Amino acid sequence: MTVRIGMIGPGGMGRAHIDRIHSVIAGGRVVAVSDINADNAQAVADSIGAKAFATSEELIESPDVDAVMICTLGPAHEADVIACIEAGKLVFCEKPLAPTASACLNIMAAEQKAGRKLVTVGFMRRFDASYREMKKTLDDGEIGEALMVHCAHRNPTVPDSYTWDMAINDTAIHEIDTMRWLLGEEFVSARVDKPKKTSKQFGQLQDPLVLVLSTTSGVRVDDEVFVNCQYGYDIRCELVAELGTVSLGDQEKVVRADVTGRHNHIVRDHNERFGAAFVTEVQEWITAAAHGQHSGSTSWDGYAAACVCDAGVKALTDDGVVPVEMIDKPALYS
Numbered sequence: 147m148t149v150r151i152g153m154i155g156p157g158g159m160g161r162a163h164i165d166r167i168h169s170v171i172a173g174g175r176v177v178a179v180s181d182i183n184a185d186n187a188q189a190v191a192d193s194i195g196a197k198a199f200a201t202s203e204e205l206i207e208s209p210d211v212d213a214v215m216i217c218t219l220g221p222a223h224e225a226d227v228i229a230c231i232e233a234g235k236l237v238f239c240e241k242p243l244a245p246t247a248s249a250c251l252n253i254m255a256a257e258q259k260a261g262r263k264l265v266t267v268g269f270m271r272r273f274d275a276s277y278r279e280m281k282k283t284l285d286d287g288e289i290g291e292a293l294m295v296h297c298a299h300r301n302p303t304v305p306d307s308y309t310w311d312m313a314i315n316d317t318a319i320h321e322i323d324t325m326r327w328l329l330g331e332e333f334v335s336a337r338v339d340k341p342k343k344t345s346k347q348f349g350q351l352q353d354p355l356v357l358v359l360s361t362t363s364g365v366r367v368d369d370e371v372f373v374n375c376q377y378g379y380d381i382r383c384e385l386v387a388e389l390g391t392v393s394l395g396d397q398e399k400v401v402r403a404d405v406t407g408r409h410n411h412i413v414r415d416h417n418e419r420f421g422a423a424f425v426t427e428v429q430e431w432i433t434a435a436a437h438g439q440h441s442g443s444t445s446w447d448g449y450a451a452a453c454v455c456d457a458g459v460k461a462l463t464d465d466g467v468v469p470v471e472m473i474d475k476p477a478l479y480s
């Protein structure tokens with residue numbers, strides 16, 4: 147069966163997903179498109195032989211759409227995700243699930259009423275081969291218990307629309323989710339260290355910053371977020387355990403050497419660094435959807451990340467350690 151997918155919000159990320167689905171991913175086809183910009187919806191629909199819908203509600207309700215991908219901005223997610231749940235359709239929602247924990251609670255309430263998991267959140271790093279190997283090394287138990295993790299998340303630069311809170315809500319959210327998944331624990335507190343700011347640009351941002359998180363068992367995770375580092379998209383992670391460490395390796399496939407020295411290519415953005423992870427993520431979602439099944443992260447994961455982000459954003463404005471406040475995990479997600 148070919149899963150007939152409705153795409154809401156075919157901007158940069160949405161179009162990248164469409165390209166993957168129509169080139170390297172098996173079992174799915176984007177047959178419907180909607181966008182706040184009707185001309186964009188029509189242009190994208192025309193380019194792939196899909197139908198443009200005037201509203202996301204009409205797309206979600208269409209009997210010709212089996213499953214939905216949402217790639218709009220965070221504030222638009224809640225209403226569309228809930229509409230998908232009420233229509234009984236599997237939905238892949240790009241991160242964040244919603245910008246506030248209370249909006250994520252509304253989504254979880256709708257899903258619990260439906261009585262089954264329908265929502266997958268686009269946390270692509272869980273599908274990256276290096277992070278998966280790191281998790282396997284930890285889970286195999288050969289290096290003992292995790293004690294600390296040192297992460298870095300560097301972007302060459304960010305657009306003018308990037309606001310001060312996005313260092314946590316839009317950027318560190320990746321480490322927040324990946325570390326919850328890697329360690330299999332929730333975070334209980336957040337603190338933000340604010341080093342000297344880069345003079346390069348965006349003086350309104352605290353850039354760089356270091357988000358320091360603690361898990362229930364006391365594992366300490368530090369995440370350097372530096373979104374105007376100029377030189378490339380550089381993602382690092384070293385897990386320190388009782389008997390050894392495990393780190394992401396260099397991601398370059400080749401190293402060039404010449405009279406000027408040794409040169410490693412430095413990737414420029416998340417599509418380049420996590421291209422293969424996006425493919426695996428969407429392939430697993432479509433393969434499961436063909437059987438009417440959920441796959442990947444859940445709306446609980448979206449909610450938990452939002453709660454940690456709330457504490458991180460608070461710690462960015464108030465000094466000190468901020469507790470992470472979360473409800474108990476509902477049975478549907480355990």
Ligand code: ISE
Binds near residue numbers: 301317373
């Ligand atoms: C962006 O939204 C992403 O998701 C990227 O992966 C991240 O590196 C960047 O900082 C975010 O703004």
